[in-house]
Amino acid sequence: MIVALDADFLQDHPDALRLARAFAKNRRGDDGQMNRLYALESVHSITGAQADHRFALASGAVAIAAMKIAHAVIERAGGALLSQA
Numbered sequence: 001m002i003v004a005l006d007a008d009f010l011q012d013h014p015d016a017l018r019l020a021r022a023f024a025k026n027r028r029g030d031d032g033q034m035n036r037l038y039a040l041e042s043v044h045s046i047t048g049a050q051a052d053h054r055f056a057l058a059s060g061a062v063a064i065a066a067m068k069i070a071h072a073v074i075e076r077a078g079g080a081l082l083s084q085a
Contacts, residue, residue: 002037003069006062008045023050040065 002023007013010020026035039051042059057065 002035004037004039004041004047004051005066006041006059008041008047010050011046 010016010023013019023035023037026033028034036053037047037051039045039048039054040057040062041048041054042057042062048054055065
């Protein structure tokens with residue numbers, strides 16, 4: 001799973017070509033696994049257009065959404081992520 005937080009990594013990134021190739025390779029699902037892309041963004045982007053799920057948010061809401069996602073991941077891991085830090 002890939003979560004893009006107001007970031008157009010497929011176009012507006014210094015290493016966009018390498019990232020786009022890696023993204024496309026893992027979209028093929030040759031091994032039966034296929035990545036999923038969730039984009040939370042305040043403006044339309046190439047990355048958002050490629051996303052399986054795109055959420056249009058106000059720019060200030062992206063950071064709040066990121067904190068909620070992090071909280072959910074930590075909670076699902078039973079807090080183990082905190083003890084490994």
